[in-house]
Amino acid sequence: MSEIRPTLPAKERLILDLLVGSGPMYGLQLVEQSQGALKRGTVYVTLGRLEAKGFVESEQEALPPGAIGLPRRIYRPTSLGERMLRAWTVLVNEFAWNAVK
Amino acid sequence: MTRSTPTRGTPGTWLLKVARLVFNDAVSASIVVPTIADLQADIKAAGEDRAQLLRARIRGYAAFWKLILLAPFAAHAWTVREEGTMTLNTRSNGFPGWLVLAGILGFTSPALTPWTVTVLVGGLVFAVAIHLWYSRHPILLATRNGEGRPEINFSRVPVGGNIGGLIFMAGSMAILVSGLPMWRWFFGAAVVGGFLTAGLVYAWHTARPSHGLPENYIHLR
Secondary structure: OOOOOOOOOHHHHHHHHHHHHHOOEEHHHHHHHOOOOOOOOOHHHHHHHHHHHOOEEEEEOOOOOOOOOOOOEEEEEOHHHHHHHHHHHHHHHHHHHHHHO | OOOOOOOOOOOOHHHHHHHHHHOOHHHHHHHHHHHHHHHHHHHHHHOOOHHHHHHHHHHHHHHHHHHHHHHHHHHHHHOOOEOOEEEOOOOOOOHHHHHHHHHHHHHHOHHHHHHHHHHHHHHHHHHHHHHHHHHHOOOEEEOOOOOOOOOOOHHHOOOOOOHHHHHHHHHHHHHHHHHOHHHHHHHHHHHHHHHHHHHHHHHHHHHOHHHOOOOOOOOOO
């Protein structure tokens, strides 16, 4: 039986940080705002994981009539994601402080 | 699930067709389609500027093919499980990984080339036939919730993060090495490379405690 652990790796934490700090964004905007920390080829994999964990939610943008192309997805943090980010930040700071001490 | 199909000639149309052959619907909708949508948005934003257009195309296509290469390694996280049921997915997420492995075997061992080509062509024909059949006869396959599907694939074998898991892995490698003596050098190099990488990752995380320690995921999935 696989066990789901409430973890928040660095990239997932960065995405949550950006979404909580700057509001809902497209994947490409996240890549641009991360200043090189997130890559276009992998950002949606990480967003997919975050969505599966329930930390973010997404919806397709509404295309205007007659628009050509695929609709993009816009991502926003869930309340669980915001709580997880706060809790994880406290946890990491606590461990870092203990390590220094 | 919404399945948007871009107009013929729109950048990314061909990529979307490739993606639908390789990925299941859930992965296509949540990961591949947004990647292609980004490519299209980038190209649209580039306007008539040729340099910008070329840059947008290169970045978009590179992102897509990187995704294809990553698929077998990240597949487990993309599987959508519903309560007690799982949609039958004939577009195995492991496909690109097996293709790469078959390519390496076929090109590095001439003796295996005819075998590799036969298996690839046969497998491809079989996969297309199965896919067409299931497209016309969609079914739901009942599986127990939360458990992996049985596959002939080492990455789907859960291994405990303890001495038992280590014995299992060592035993599996010993069987493989004895069965494929010509690949001993490869397994030896992989073990050495694995230890070096693990050491580097551990040292990196130890030097940066604020990033947290590496996660102890021994489950190979």
